[in-house]
Amino acid sequence: MPRLQSKFCRMCGGSMAIIQPEGDKEWRHVCNSCGYIDYFNPRMVVGCVVEHEGKILLCKRAIEPCRGLWTIPAGFMEIGESSAAGAERETYEEAHARVQVLSQYAHWDIPVIGQAYILFRAKLASPFTFSSGPESLEVALFDPASIPFDQIAFSSISITLRHYLQDMASGQWHLHHGVIDKVPGAAPNDPASFQLKDHFSMPVTLSQQ
Ligand SMILES: [Zn+2]
Incomplete structure (x- = not known):
């Protein structure tokens, strides 16, 4: 049974319980007063691997989780x-x-935390500048050889960057798909806590690079 994520009904303010509605295979948040079912479904994270003059743009996170570690720009889709x-x-x-x-780059599913990542390849555009937004301590361009893999915030980003560097080095770009299997409760960036499963990749040719 999942843990209770919302205490009150968003329709009537009544208390919520977790029950298995008749005919439903899943456990759901159901209002004790009006019977409203509050569905919790996976969330979509969208982001870019941004390249400029052979370097990759990374942001040092100013917020938890993983404050102080590096990531590509990404967040929840609106x-x-x-x-x-x-x-x-x-x-x-x-x-x-x-x-x-430029193109889609990867779609990773992380079932254990209910997230799907859709990541894109992108290039820096005019005026070719960058600086820290409120959620970043620092923003910098990294040469592929100096990407700090021991300080990357999330398993999904670490996996993305490793594939990106391989594609970059070979000159053959791919669209990647796979499932990131995490140990439940593991830290977001623990390298021993995840593995990529069911990975497939399709070669991609762009008419314009
Ligand atoms: Zn209700």
Whole structure:
């Protein structure tokens, strides 16, 4: 049975219980007063691997979780925007960087925490500047050889960057898909706590790089 995530009904303010509604295989949050079912579904994280002159843009997180560790610009998709527009928005918010999205790069599912990542390849666009947004302590361009893999915030980002560097080195880009299997309760960046399963990749050719 899942743990209770909302104590009160968003429709009537009544107390919530976790029960298995008739005919439903899952446990649900159900209001004790009006019977409203509050569904908790996976959330979509969108972001960009931003490249500029052979270097990759990373942000040092100013917020928990993983404050002080590095990540690519990414965050939760908002209602009313496309995944690519959300990735561009997150990049501007976290790194004050304008980008041009080139293609989708990866889709990772992380079932144990109910998240799906949709990440894009992007290049820095005019005026080619960047600086720390409120959620970043520092924003910097990293040469592929100097990416601080021991200080990357999340398993998904570490996996993304490793594949990105391989594609970059070979010159053959791919669209990647896979499932990140995490040990429940593990720290977000513990390298021993996750593995990539069911990975497949499709070669991608862009008409414009
Ligand atoms: Zn209710």
